[in-house]
Amino acid sequence: MAQLKEVSLCSSINFAFHAPKRGSLLYHDKLSFPRKLHSFQEFGSRASELNGRAVVSSTCNVIRACEPKAIQALLSSEREVESAPKSGGGRRGKLNKVVLAYSGGLDTSVIVPWLRENYGCEVVCFTADVGQGIKELDGLEEKAKASGACQLVVKDLKEEFVKDYIFPCLRAGAIYERKYLLGTSMARPVIAKAMVDVAREVGADAVAHGCTGKGNDQVRFELTFFALNPELNVVAPWREWDIQGREDAIEYAKKHNVPVPVTKKSIYSRDRNLWHLSHEGDILEDPENEPKKDMYMMSVDPEDAPNQPEYLEIGIVSGIPVSVNGKKLSPASLLAELNEIGGRHGIGRIDMVENRLVGMKSRGVYETPGGTILFSAVQELESLTLDRETMQVKDSLALKYAELVYAGRWFDPLRESIDAFMENITKTTTGSVTLKLYKGSVSVTGRTSPKSLYRQDISSFESGQIYDQADAAGFIRLYGLPMRVRAMLERGI
Numbered sequence: 090m091a092q093l094k095e096v097s098l099c100s101s102i103n104f105a106f107h108a109p110k111r112g113s114l115l116y117h118d119k120l121s122f123p124r125k126l127h128s129f130q131e132f133g134s135r136a137s138e139l140n141g142r143a144v145v146s147s148t149c150n151v152i153r154a155c156e157p158k159a160i161q162a163l164l165s166s167e168r169e170v171e172s173a174p175k176s177g178g179g180r181r182g183k184l185n186k187v188v189l190a191y192s193g194g195l196d197t198s199v200i201v202p203w204l205r206e207n208y209g210c211e212v213v214c215f216t217a218d219v220g221q222g223i224k225e226l227d228g229l230e231e232k233a234k235a236s237g238a239c240q241l242v243v244k245d246l247k248e249e250f251v252k253d254y255i256f257p258c259l260r261a262g263a264i265y266e267r268k269y270l271l272g273t274s275m276a277r278p279v280i281a282k283a284m285v286d287v288a289r290e291v292g293a294d295a296v297a298h299g300c301t302g303k304g305n306d307q308v309r310f311e312l313t314f315f316a317l318n319p320e321l322n323v324v325a326p327w328r329e330w331d332i333q334g335r336e337d338a339i340e341y342a343k344k345h346n347v348p349v350p351v352t353k354k355s356i357y358s359r360d361r362n363l364w365h366l367s368h369e370g371d372i373l374e375d376p377e378n379e380p381k382k383d384m385y386m387m388s389v390d391p392e393d394a395p396n397q398p399e400y401l402e403i404g405i406v407s408g409i410p411v412s413v414n415g416k417k418l419s420p421a422s423l424l425a426e427l428n429e430i431g432g433r434h435g436i437g438r439i440d441m442v443e444n445r446l447v448g449m450k451s452r453g454v455y456e457t458p459g460g461t462i463l464f465s466a467v468q469e470l471e472s473l474t475l476d477r478e479t480m481q482v483k484d485s486l487a488l489k490y491a492e493l494v495y496a497g498r499w500f501d502p503l504r505e506s507i508d509a510f511m512e513n514i515t516k517t518t519t520g521s522v523t524l525k526l527y528k529g530s531v532s533v534t535g536r537t538s539p540k541s542l543y544r545q546d547i548s549s550f551e552s553g554q555i556y557d558q559a560d561a562a563g564f565i566r567l568y569g570l571p572m573r574v575r576a577m578l579e580r581g582i
Contacts, residue, residue, distance in 0.1 A: 220363025
């Protein structure tokens, strides 16, 4: 289960919740009550709200083991309670509590006061850690507090993301429009699912996102909401408000005393997670322009990659990667290691013009170093373990699978049914593949499987008992009979 970190928007007495170990890391989650507690009795009463046992020290530090169930806590400060809408709702109606997909950037910082003003609600900010990097998570507590949110919830979803979303797509061979390995498409349903869970935990009656009305992500978020909790209200500010761009957002933030994030505005629109990094906007909007060399962040230019190739062995069990060079790793750790290895060899750069779900074409550049390596390995192993008819059916269904994922229909019964097929036919896709990485290219140098359908004694040019070459003559006459009959008809024979 993903680890949960709930961060108070005030500070007083600190409680450290020590989550179970992930590998060699120990995750520390902190919670603060909004005011000082005047007695241990009062503290005990407040602590009981967390459904856990606590041990109190003279310094008021409390340590307990995290329950598997997500912790729910009241984290509103006195100042925020006083400034919250009293009653009657906002300009557009009344909601009780909204869970907002929150990044800490300008757009989502502005959405917090906008929701409070227009729906008279409390706002719970939610951030999912899907491997976007620690810098993206820095300072979120302060940003959420300054924007007027009553609570911040952060969940580590990296292992769930790779195990339950990335690897099924990998096993299915899902590639959208010949190139795209679905990095953003796979991440949205795991984030939206977590939002539905958080909404249940905090008693929210609505969820909100900062996706624009032109993109695919609005569909991916909302279809997940519909599938998992159709009773939740969904608020999409970009489809409702009058804010037209960055300058309008800055003006709104100043008007509502929301500090404008001081981070430098990138000229590109980027989305990063453990699987990939996407780049859109600026000069990329003209498909004729070559991307600038300094745009890339996960991979070196293939021209600058090492002059010596590197060999990798990927271990696979039932279509799922499990090891690198004989070392077994967790799903997220395995992908992170391959990202580092592939990145230094310039692996996984894709430049494409794709068809968005909403109808328009868009140009994007993607970096997927580890994913590119894994796709090559799994597909190559299938050449040993799948027969011709099965492989053809699998490839045809992979196209539909990719389309469903791209369109946000992860929880659609059709995708789940295709996934069951993929899981069944790849039960024998077990073995290892050796790859050579060199200046942006991935080439296969060896493959082996205990379930291989390849038989050297049959394939050899030498005569054998199983395959009699003389049988080919009759086979060819029967196989070519339709063509022969048509030719006879055309010639009047």
